[in-house]
Amino acid sequence: MKFSALLRSIPRHLLAVGMAASIALGGLGASTALAAPSVTTCTRTDVKCVIAFGDLRIDERTAALTRLNDRANFQVAAGHITTSQASAIQADVTSNKNGLAALKSKLDAETDAAAARQDARNIYVQFRIFAVVLPRDYHEIVLDIMTNVQAKMAGLEPKLQQAIANAPSSVQAQLNTLYSDYTAKVAAASTQITNANGLVSYFTPDNLNNNTATYRSNWLTFRSDILAGRADLRQAASDLHQMAQILKANSTTATPTPTA
């Protein structure tokens, strides 16, 4: 029997059921891939089970904090942030690790399941490592880099003016247009960085727990400030690159190229 004939012989409603099942199974696969790790279930009085669950959550957070520390050190080694800027992140990592270690000691010593559950709850409520600390501190590293790049670009302005003044007159108009955009973008980036830095101190576990709506709104503003500041710095960097290329191409010319 040919395949088309076989297909025709299957009742239509069976085909529809098959297709629906395929779609459902495909969706299930996708949702499984995106879902959070499955949660352990402990019986009401199983202290050991709750302790094991809490220890695992603490280990996950400690490992994530170690990674944050490593990333801060990486940016220091690459010369993108200063040791002083990194020390603020490192101090936060140390403080949270110490707090988690103390909580782990308390949790491990619990003999009552309800008390152990409260300790496990405190891993989330008191520390908010994944919800508050890590997103905030990683964004602080971004802000530190942005601050340094902005300062470097602002400090370069007198040198650019000098180089433009010494450039052949044929390219000065082009250079001045780029320079004008450059200074505007560097100044705009400075405003965005200041605005974002002004919000950092709001992002605490307490504010997430007690002022959730304001926290979320401030977080969105914070992220959009960083996004806008990054775009400004990118544009300024593009202007700078174009100016550097033009200056390089004209730096060995003894006389200006006459314009047509």
Place this chain on the structure above:
Amino acid sequence: MKRGNRDASHWNKSLRVALVLMTLTLLVLVSGCALRGNHNSTAGQSGQQATGQSTGTGSGASQGTGSNSAVQQVQSADQQVQDALSGMDSAQNDANSADTQSSQVSNIVP
């Protein structure tokens, strides 16, 4: 007596030769020092020239050492900024991952 006269004349001659040699050595030393001093002052003058050009506003035709130095500094800063931007992107990726992770965390305690 004759022999004494001959000795004296020999010594006189040697003394003159020694004096001439010493004078020549002194001359060579003095002229050497003078030449070196002259060279240093010329280098100093050219250094001043370069500084003068770099601080001056200059016209489009002016392309001295000073302006080249400003161009080199701009190019060096351009490279540093490009490098810092890649660092900024890498840090932003970390921050984005942290954001994604924060939205996936479950707060359920068993």
